[in-house]
Amino acid sequence: xxxxxxxxxxxxxxxxxxxxxxxxxxxxxxxxxxxxxxxxxxxxxxxxxxxxxxxxxxxxxxxxxxxxxxxxxxxxxxxxxxxxxxxxxxxxxxxxxxxxxxxxxxxxxxxxxxxxxxxxxxxxxxxxxxxxxxxxxxxxxxxxxxxxxxxxxxxxxxxxxxxxxxxxxxxxxxxxxxxxxxxxxxxxxxxxxxx
Amino acid sequence: xxxxxxxxxxxxxxxxxxxxxxxxxxxxxxxxxxxxxxxxxxxxxxxxxxxxxxxxxxxxxxxxxxxxxxxxxxxxxxxxxxxxxxxxxxxxxxxxxxxx
Numbered sequence: 001x002x003x004x005x006x007x008x009x010x011x012x013x014x015x016x017x018x019x020x021x022x023x024x025x026x027x028x029x030x031x032x033x034x035x036x037x038x039x040x041x042x043x044x045x046x047x048x049x050x051x052x053x054x055x056x057x058x059x060x061x062x063x064x065x066x067x068x069x070x071x072x073x074x075x076x077x078x079x080x081x082x083x084x085x086x087x088x089x090x091x092x093x094x095x096x097x098x099x100x101x102x103x104x105x106x107x108x109x110x111x112x113x114x115x116x117x118x119x120x121x122x123x124x125x126x127x128x129x130x131x132x133x134x135x136x137x138x139x140x141x142x143x144x145x146x147x148x149x150x151x152x153x154x155x156x157x158x159x160x161x162x163x164x165x166x167x168x169x170x171x172x173x174x175x176x177x178x179x180x181x182x183x184x185x186x187x188x189x190x191x192x193x194x195x
Numbered sequence: 196x197x198x199x200x201x202x203x204x205x206x207x208x209x210x211x212x213x214x215x216x217x218x219x220x221x222x223x224x225x226x227x228x229x230x231x232x233x234x235x236x237x238x239x240x241x242x243x244x245x246x247x248x249x250x251x252x253x254x255x256x257x258x259x260x261x262x263x264x265x266x267x268x269x270x271x272x273x274x275x276x277x278x279x280x281x282x283x284x285x286x287x288x289x290x291x292x293x294x295x
Contacts (some may be wrong), residue, residue, distance in 0.1 A: 100258065
């Protein structure tokens with residue numbers, strides 16, 4: 001990849017890795033010892049039987065591991081992250097790993113309740129990947145656009161309303177789960193209030 | 196890996212993804228990975244007023260584990276091909292089980 005371009009590094013130093021849009025993402029390559037693709041293992045064992053030379057490093061098809069590639073696209077962008085408990089975080093994605101754990105900078109939590117909304121400044125966030133529902137890239141042309149009926153309101157007011165609403169929903173959810181459990185259903189997100 | 200391959204054939208088609216928290220998001224399928232994480236472009240939320248937080252969002256990355264349904268464009272699904280692929284995968288699984 002690097003030797004296609006005029007070399008800018010000092011002689012004797014390893015070339016810098018250049019990543020350009022469209023190139024396969026080096027972060028997509030999992031460590032070799034963790035390789036679990038059975039097709040690759042087959043290829044490797046065939047190579048061992050065939051020729052005594054050093055086994056060539058198997059190349060993964062580029063479309064194989066694209067989670068990292070997608071997150072790479074979103075790095076340093078302003079994102080709306082929705083968590084499994086229904087929280088909405090707005091911040092700049094600064095770092096992430098293969099599990100989808102995220103680091104977000106200048107994060108604000110946005111509360112919506114009964115036609116009102118408010119932001120609470122939260123700062124730096126490290127979110128464990130399993131708690132994430134979705135990541136949305138915010139269109140900077142429509143930055144912070146909130147549809148008509150929703151009005152910006154003081155944080156204290158929205159927070160109090162939200163707290164009351166969550167408590168109400170928790171009771172309703174509990175009742176619902178109890179009824180479902182009596183019929184033998186467990187529900188997809190047992191015990192969690194989601195919105 | 197079958198469903199991963201199948202979803203890859205649907206890239207650049209319009210799909211609607213229904214999440215476990217009842218949000219339905221319609222958009223162009225841009226990418227899918229081995230966990231069936233889904234990336235949608237030019238999204239619209241089916242009940243926008245109910246989910247106002249997604250109004251300023253243009254594309255989303257949805258974690259595969261929170262997807263309940265994916266509504267597919269019927270015209271883009273080659274059912275006989277899918278059936279063949281399923282049988283092939285099943286027979287491969289059987290052969291492998293006998294081998295090991």
